[in-house]
Amino acid sequence: MTDIVLIIVLCAAATYLTRIGGHLIMLRFGEVHHRVEAALGAVPIAILTALVAPSMLTGGVPGVAALIATGVAALRVSLVISVAVGLAVLVVLRAAGL
Structure with a gap:
C-alpha cells in the first residue's frame, strides 16, 4: 500500500512542477507574441x-x-x-x- 501512496505523491509532484514550471518560464519572457498566445490557446x-x-x-x-x-x-x-x-x-x- 505504501508503494501506491508513493506513486500518487510522485505523480502529483511531477504534475505540479510541470504546471508551475510553465508559468515561471512565461513570467521570464514578459509579454508574449500574439501568435504564441494563440498557439498556446489551441x-x-x-x-x-x-x-x-x-x-x-x-x-x-x-x-x-x-x-x-x-x-x-x-x-x-x-x-x-x-x-x-x-x-x-x-x-x-x-x-x-x-
Whole structure:
C-alpha cells in the first residue's frame, strides 16, 4: 500500500512542477507574441482531438455517437459539460450492447 501512496505523491509532484514550471518560464519572457498566445490557446483542443480521434475510428457506433453528441453539446455549453455529455452517451450505448 505504501508503494501506491508513493506513486500518487510522485505523480502529483511531477504534475505540479510541470504546471508551475510553465508559468515561471512565461513570467521570464514578459509579454508574449500574439501568435504564441494563440498557439498556446489551441493546445487543449489539440490534445482533446488527439485523444478522441483514435476512439472514433475504433469505437464503432458508440464512439461515433459519443463524438457527435460531444460536438453538438460543445456548440451550446462549456467544454467540461460537453465532454460529460459525450461520456454519458458512450457509457449508455456500451451498456446497451451496441
